[in-house]
Amino acid sequence: MVSPSLVLIALVALYPIIYAVWLSLHQYSLIEAGLTRWAEPSSPFGNYTEALWGADSSQFWTATRITFTFTIVSVFFELVIGLAMAMAMHAAFKGQGILRTVILVPWAVLTVVTAITWQTIFEPELGFVNTMLGAVGLPSNTVWLGEEPQALIVMIIADVWKTAPFMALLILAGLQVIPGEIYEAGKVDGASAWQRFQKLTLPLLMPAILVALIFRTLDALRIFDLPWVLTKGAHGTETLSLISYQTFQQNRLVGEGSALAVLTFVIVMAVSFLYIRFIGGNLRTMAEE
């Protein structure tokens, strides 16, 4: 007895994944009208071995390195800044409502618009950054989006600017369910503000932070629109999603592109598994203590 909803989920979620895997095991040439063939009759995983160890495998490994660098650095800063923002939004004061709205504005902006905005800010000739650097007498001829690692740094700044508020929003939700009496008790026991933050707020916030981290990490690993608009993948910003798109869509190498997409999918799955395994495990031990 399979419920209809399960069938629906299977159709919507599973079918595309299975189809992508199937495609990745083939070499599908669109150039010769609709002829499908196995990549290597002796090795059905030809597209994978080619991507991972073949002559041009450096593309995949470079993209993996860039994607992880981007993810780790940007999610770290988003967490720190998001946490600070959440604390600020949580504090009771006049104008709290306005602050909450203002902080959330960047998150509401489309990523493509964000990218164009930051591209303009970092434009080498007329952009805000170089103009300001020049005004205070610092070197102002950096071609931000044309050099490594500057281009990746701009991409990280744009991402942090845009998504730290999202992090803040999720953490704020976590803050609001912590009962005030706990802090009262902490004060009575003579805990300092830092100790209260460290021993009470952080542990109780962990579930919310974990959720926020998983969301953001998985998003960041799949980043596409920022590098696409900022650099089209040049100068050390070629992420996994970008090479999958270029291979699959632009070059119409359906099999090779699908293999790259499946590899990206596996990486994302593995990372989310690790998160739940380790951080989730820690949470349970903490709860037991």
Next chain:
Amino acid sequence: MRGNRHVAIWLGCVVLMGGSVAACGSDDGGGGGSGGGGTQGTGSTSGAKVIDPASMDSAKGEVTYCTGKDTSGAQKESVKLFNEANKSKGLSAKLLEFPESADEQRNQFVQRQEAKSGECDIFYSDVIWTAEFASQDWLYDMTPYTESRKAEFIPATFDTVNYEGKTWGVPKQSDAAFLYYRTDQVDSPPTTWQEVYDIAAQNDGIVYQGAAYEGLTCDFLEIAFAAGGKVLSDDGKTAEFDSPENLKALQFMVDGINDGAAKKSVTTYMEEQARRAFEAGRATFERNWPYAYAIGKDNKDAPEFEVMPFPDFEGGGKAGILGGHNIVISAFSKNPGGALALTDFLTSEEAITRDAADYSLAPVLESVYDDPAVQKAMPFAAELKQAIAQAKSRPVSPVYTQISQAIYKNVNAALSGQSSPEEALKTGQSEMEKALATF
């Protein structure tokens, strides 16, 4: 190796055809039916449908004209006028607009053709897609129709519809870039690229489109073609990218950046960034398409400027890169006669003159450049005609997008100093060889 196996499998399919096409394992049923495929030697387009010029005379019914987003309204106007003229004959046209981005337009059309959908009877195709579409047997062979009209067009524009010696569309709108120069810094138009760079180095430099995207392919080839370079062999089968001529051109551009003749920032520039930098007075020369002319003249803060077609490359000649669009007829059209009637209407002298005078689209017909209304709308008409006449089409290949990627990625790496010009050409050459081996 791969190619041979491919042919073998293809032959296997043909043998199995008696049984079932599905034996080829193709899930969209394209395996055997579409006439082209791997029969090498006779040309892969030998099975294509050929248009009958007489079929348009008695055409009836409705035809659909697929285009990119019609932001200017030029297409809507054409379709309206076509419907007014042909209503009494029982023939009408409908406009189907695709997204604005060129990549998206191509995707939309490709998806329909892969499904053998007759939804688009005719398509406003970018000049670079013709070969790919023709090689797929997605287009009507238009040779019988274009034979009688060829003389009306600027000859260069016809190169863009040619594949394997046949004509696969009718040029509708052309484009070729200019050099914009500041009249307060440049006394008379320079006659060579070298002179341009010399003047640029002494003044505020040149800006062009050097980011890693299609625009850089154009910018590089404009200089490489002038230096005598090529991308593919004449039959389009082998890569000739790693050549002394291309090296000369690339070295020239790299030296330009190192010597300060070209701005370092060009490695991140697309059309709009270059235009803004030029209009802000940050550059002496700008390479850009004609669209920047009217915007620049309207900008009161922009320096005084004029335009010129590209000059000679020392020891080489003049060149340029053709942009623009062709009208192609889908092989799956259910009304090829009506489609041809609409094509004929859209590429008539009247329609092309209206496109130029009212919407500033570069004409493909020689005669239109002499029209007073066109000259009024395009003060640069004479330079534009010259620029188009000396321009060449980009490499014609079914794997054009990969060829172009191999150019712009590696040229960009050389311009930004990540690889030497020699290395860049070598890598590009091997990437092209790999792409060419896939069909």
